[in-house]
Amino acid sequence: MKVVICEKQIAARRIAGILSNGKFKTKREGKVPYYTFVQDGEEWIVVGLKGHILDLDYPEELNRWRNTSLKKLVWAEPNRKVINRAISKLLEKLAEKNPDVVIATDFDREGELIGLETVELMKKKGKLKSVKRARFSAITRRDILDAFSNLTELDHNLARSAEARRIIDLMWGATLTRFISLAAERYGKDFLSIGRVQSPTLAILVEREKEIRKFVPKPYWIIIARLQKGKKKFLAIHAEEKFFDEKKATDVFEKSRNATEAEVKSVEEKIEKRIPPHPFDTTSFLSSVTSILKIPAPKAMEIAEYLYMHGWISYPRTDNTVYPKNLQIREILKMLISSPLSEKALIAKDNLRNYPVRGKKETTDHPPIHPVGIPDFEKLTQEQRGVYELIVSRFLATLMKDAILKSKKIEIEINGEIFVARGKEILEPAWLLVYPSREKFSEIPEMEEGDRLRIISIEKIRKETEPPKRLSQGSLIHEMERLGLGTKSTRHEIIKKLYDRKYIVGKYPVPTGSAFAVIDAIKNYDISKPDMTSQLEKEMDMIAEGRKNWEEVVRKSREILDKVLDSLMRDKERIGSSIREAIERQNVVGKCPSCGGDMVIRISKNGKRFLGCSRYPSCKLTYPLPQKGVIIATDKKCKKCGAPIIMVGRREICPNCG
């Protein structure tokens, strides 16, 4: 008997289909499906796992946080425990039949470890006749048949490199998570956490927030001219753009406002192209969903998972931005033309480019995210429908011709001062008809050198420089990818974790007081930096190449952790009180102008938030609060009424005067 082990259900079914020429049967052991067929008189069984089947955990006696010495935890050996009882039962049952086993998990580090876990679990139950490895980087007929006729051995070094990662992550994560929670006296569901990926990610947000808060806006002035050519009105801005010197701005303003006429000095026109966006990988998918549909990244991934499980989109966890050669693009387009989204699909069909757009990242394990089926729109929620339609739109856009624009720059003289009007018109919209673009377009009238224009008005407008923008969840995921933090499958979960720990709040994540305090406590250690991951990556490569021993790498990491823990322990009191203080201050936004108590964000009986004095009931002062947006304290007071000024999002307001 031959037993083939795959990493996931969909892979198992497709591989069974390829190996059996479509002649396989689906059977079940309890709830677990597997696929079976007979070839050359031998029975084949193809099993689909659900990722890892073993996980690490510490022995029971180390699981009482308050009674366990952290020093002991650092040096403790974690146990392996089975994650999914039903799958392990099936594997054990198959092992008893002494089969030839072929490991056909994903061709990567974790895939190799999943394979090794499976073999070790099965070997406990029966003697395996042989163990082989099938390596393929795409589930296509050719790649699979090729892999199965050139079977190799399991790469133990590669698997052990993943094992080292797993042990190192757990020992650092568990030890420091417990340390910071114990120091801050946060127990149960309120615990705080630290990890190799989550902490550097949080540090990015904290750094950015510090820049935003210390930012001092600088006033500047712009001078604009409202002009008219024929019947068309348009705007031009003085060529200096930003005047940081108000006197200079006033001089220019006074000089130009007396003019009665404007004259076109030069006209510059350019034809420009806009290439469609590249096919969706997980990162660009999440970034587009969060920015276009305003759906949080974890939710977007959940929806993608749902659409995939129902056979409407391809596998959503991919780093690939290039369609594979064998992708049936014409067929998919045809399918979309007879779907409720036919209108867009027909526009695409009439505007096809020669070859679909290619992104920079090309991998062969999964194709970019694209539609593979048509759901019943009536049965989808509004969000599911939105996500599906965005995937369709993106797919169509990648097949379409470049958009053609005409950009114009017109220089206009007004009493010796030069003003500039800019316009951007769409000549050939092409893919812009099916996919949203962030670019702004505006038309301005046709003009020629020497044209005289009517001046409607000249205005001097005061503006202020703006602080850096907060990262959206999508840009945060891009940033994580750039720094090598997390994987396509985990980045959104890391973000969710930060929300669960109340380290961040709001749609555009804003770090809370506890985030500032925790990052401050660990800022001098590698665990708060992306370097720890890049260092670990290097060591994993060396283990995989056989140039380092995995146990040695783990032991060295333990020694470092041991020292880090010693150093943190010496500072435990100070770290603990600074986090506790930060959490207490989290809801305080300033002083009560009436009695000097603290003004605190509170929730009323009907669930609305408001500002109330901490000395209630002896002081009954309250202010209303906007119900939306993250509220941040400033150290300013309102000049009119003395109430504390608060920041809502990035805007400062007085809760009393507005």
Place this chain on the structure above:
DNA sequence: GCAAGGTC
């Protein structure tokens, strides 16, 4: 009640 990595 810990992490990060797979997957549903």
